[in-house]
Amino acid sequence: MPQADRAEPGQATLNWGDLMAFRLLATELNFTRTAARLNITQPALSVRIRRLEQALGVRLLDRNTRVAHLTASGRLLSDWANQAARSWTEIQQVVADPRRSPPDGRTTHLNPPTYRSRTKDRSSAAMS
Template identity: 50%
Template sequence: MDVHLRDLRYFVATAEELNFTRAAERLFVSQPALSKQIRQLEDHLRVRLFERDKRAVALTAPGAALLPAARALLRDWDEAQRAVADAAAAAAAVLTVGLSTSVGRGLLQGARERFTERRPGWTVKLRQINWDDATAGLAAGEVDVALLWLPVPGQEEMNLHVLATEPRWVAMRDDHPLAGRDKVAFAELLDEPFLALPATAGPLREYWLAVDRRDGREPRIGATVSNAEETFAAIEEGSGIVLLAEGNAAIYRRPGVTAVPVADLSPCELALAWRTEDHRPVIRDFIDALVRAGS
């Protein structure tokens, strides 16, 4: 049986992080699933790739020998996939934009108009991606560019342009005791059940739970949600409250749900992201169109 590239990808991430938890977050998978795949790879190769104990993870000699070869194979495969995808996109004249939430703010409509002026015959295709992948398909190569809320896993390996900086608000049922206030302090929300993004969203999950403002107190999780529709259904059911951007409070306004500014949280950032190695002129044209639409 041949080794799957997925197994090599899991191995490389674990070898580079030397921490199964961080590697799982980087790969957008659960830690048990990652551990299972590593064990299967070791069984297939009939070697131990890692030495594990309660304090540390280290490569064995066979693991150290496999690492450069695995990196080279993955690099070659990724380059081949991108070449095929770029050729297909150019032939079809389609640019795919990944999204995790509605964007509104007039950005996409304005960008489409400006982009098609420069690229007549091209189509901008929007692809909605659940929050299991906080990069909205960019890391997996499923989209050409993505509109993301920062921070996201692996953002140091992307090009980013911040399009909007907005205050954070909190959405809740309209019968909540804090509903109707002009603003609230985050301290008033500490004991509330929060709706959380999936664990694979990594730092983005922590950001929307405002973990850095809790002084080490664990957040109460009322439910885990994977997209905007699940989020607002959970609010309506009384499962919890959720932080969101000011602009998204307007986009998702609906009966039974209200949103209030949180006075003492840092603002959030909406960014356009694209791969650092993607130098196609069409990408630059879309970036320019989106920046001009937001100016």
């Protein structure tokens, strides 16, 4: 049985905290300020970013003693991390209130009609 913390071959295991730390760093482009905003030390932030780079097998930032610059891979991951954070916020809202639709009007598998019909089908089948 595979362990939960191991990725399938060819797949990276990403830590959400590392990804969100990178997302903030991609905005700040400064390790000291980012670490202060996250209430962690600068070395702890460096460990998070290094772990993310190792998991993905790419360099995300070009660093010097004062500033960081995103690489092409870093820009792609920054865009993806921003979308993932928006999606996470949306799913939290939808789960908290399933009657609520996503802000852009899309339907999701959590919208009430779909959810209710699945639940109703299961309970009907169980009673038969």
